Amino acid sequence: AQKITQTQPGMxxxxxxxxxxxxxxxxxxxxxxxxWYKQPSSGEMxxxxxxxxxxxxxxTEGRYSLNFQKARKSANLVISxxxxxxxxxxxxxxxxxxxxxxxxxxxxxxxxxKLSVKP
Amino acid sequence: xxGVSQNPxxxxxxxxxxxxxxxxxxxxHNRLYWYRQTLGQGPEFLTYFQNEAQLEKSRLLSDRFxxxxxxxxxxxxxIQxxxxxxxxxxxxxxxxTGAASTNEKLFFGxxxxxxxx
Numbered sequence: 218a219q220k221i222t223q224t225q226p227g228m229x230x231x232x233x234x235x236x237x238x239x240x241x242x243x244x245x246x247x248x249x250x251x252x253w254y255k256q257p258s259s260g261e262m263x264x265x266x267x268x269x270x271x272x273x274x275x276x277t278e279g280r281y282s283l284n285f286q287k288a289r290k291s292a293n294l295v296i297s298x299x300x301x302x303x304x305x306x307x308x309x310x311x312x313x314x315x316x317x318x319x320x321x322x323x324x325x326x327x328x329x330x331k332l333s334v335k336p
Numbered sequence: 337x338x339g340v341s342q343n344p345x346x347x348x349x350x351x352x353x354x355x356x357x358x359x360x361x362x363x364x365h366n367r368l369y370w371y372r373q374t375l376g377q378g379p380e381f382l383t384y385f386q387n388e389a390q391l392e393k394s395r396l397l398s399d400r401f402x403x404x405x406x407x408x409x410x411x412x413x414x415i416q417x418x419x420x421x422x423x424x425x426x427x428x429x430x431x432x433t434g435a436a437s438t439n440e441k442l443f444f445g446x447x448x449x450x451x452x453x
């Protein structure tokens with residue numbers, strides 16, 4: 218079973234509008250972390266935002282906010298006031314406390330959503 | 337802070353040849369990961385090092401793949417007898433581990449794009 222599911226292969230948004238990118242996850246751990254990364258065409262993965270499973274408030278970082286609904290196991294990324302430079306692939310990722318194969322630290326990624334911002 | 341550096345950026349090789357990629361981590365980052373990313377997919381874990389020790393390898397890492405991190409600094413990933421299925425972006429990521437593990441963010445390099453003809 219997939220650990221991270223991103224159901225939107227592609228999204229379009231008008232410049233200056235807000236957009237929500239969906240992410241659902243699957244884990245039996247109580248302690249885990251959720252991340253969003255941006256990957257422009259240059260290839261580098263850029264960290265955007267983090268949400269811990271025990272954090273009661275939704276994380277925010279500038280124009281990025283994470284809509285964390287623990288019971289639904291969803292961690293949607295909200296980008297406000299979209300800019301042309303936001304056009305990129307966006308990946309949701311999870312790290313479980315027990316980690317991959319018993320180790321810690323490995324991030325498990327979804328397949329990504331390609332966001333295109335229209336002028 | 338010069339970021340995570342990967343070389344080369346692009347590599348084109350013929351099937352059956354050996355290739356080697358290099359990753360230079362951010363200074364003082366003791367944990368280093370290798371990921372592989374194919375078109376339309378998210379990065380997939382290959383292996384990771386804690387200092388110079390290779391602590392885990394994915395089932396994706398066949399016997400033709402080997403990674404090293406001598407002296408706990410830079411790392412190399414070698415693929416022997418390359419196959420067309422090895423064509424992918426190979427990403428390196430590093431972090432400095434602390435007491436808390438779930439919130440450590442990974443810093444990625446720009447990757448090496450491998451094309452096997």
